[in-house]
Amino acid sequence: MTGAARRVLIADDHPVVRAGLRALLEGASDLDVVAEAGSGEEAVRLALELVPDVVLMDLRFAGTISGIDGVEAIRRLADEAPGMPVVMLTSYSGRADVVRALEAGARGYVLKAGPPEDLFRAVRSAAEGGLGLAPEVVGDLVGQVVSPAPELTHREREVVRLMADGYSNRSIADALYLAEATVKTHLVRIYRKLGVDNRAAAVAEAVRRGLLELT
Numbered sequence: 001m002t003g004a005a006r007r008v009l010i011a012d013d014h015p016v017v018r019a020g021l022r023a024l025l026e027g028a029s030d031l032d033v034v035a036e037a038g039s040g041e042e043a044v045r046l047a048l049e050l051v052p053d054v055v056l057m058d059l060r061f062a063g064t065i066s067g068i069d070g071v072e073a074i075r076r077l078a079d080e081a082p083g084m085p086v087v088m089l090t091s092y093s094g095r096a097d098v099v100r101a102l103e104a105g106a107r108g109y110v111l112k113a114g115p116p117e118d119l120f121r122a123v124r125s126a127a128e129g130g131l132g133l134a135p136e137v138v139g140d141l142v143g144q145v146v147s148p149a150p151e152l153t154h155r156e157r158e159v160v161r162l163m164a165d166g167y168s169n170r171s172i173a174d175a176l177y178l179a180e181a182t183v184k185t186h187l188v189r190i191y192r193k194l195g196v197d198n199r200a201a202a203v204a205e206a207v208r209r210g211l212l213e214l215t
């Protein structure tokens with residue numbers, strides 16, 4: 001991969017986990033860990049100060065009663081630094097946790113027990129404006145339909161599928177032989193039909209309603 005390395009902030013309450021993540025990420029030539037945070041509050045402070053390309057955020061921080069969890073940290077970053085990509089890294093893959101994180105604005109959701117390739121893919125996709133979900137996470141959501149699915153056209157389903165695979169708008173346009181402006185138009189319609197206002201929430205809603213056909 002060419003160009004400057006992607007700058008990553010690691011936020012996890014376990015020093016050993018942070019050390020392992022740093023070693024793993026810095027083993028990739030295109031990734032560079034710029035700082036570590038041990039709490040949700042510290043993660044928000046450092047993210048605003050350093051403006052990393054991606055924040056790798058733990059879902060739950062232990063050791064403090066009044067502290068904020070990863071989802072609340074994402075919400076605060078969404079308010080104070082809109083557009084900053086955050087990938088949730090956790091041991092939990094339950095539907096409720098995944099939906100909470102994605103609706104808060106997370107660009108990815110990866111399991112700590114998953115293969116390193118899932119982590120790399122999610123971080124890189126988030127940095128490029130896409131979305132990265134571990135296969136296990138998508139599998140947990142699919143089939144748990146709680147309301148009738150809205151009507152999406154075949155093309156709209158293709159766009160959602162590519163978003164779920166971590167494609168950026170430009171990559172979707174290339175894959176479907178469309179203009180990037182056309183992809184943006186599809187996104188506006190998809191958001192309206194699914195009742196959401198961002199790509200992460202769109203994918204969360206689509207998989208929750210069983211609209212994605214996984215292979």
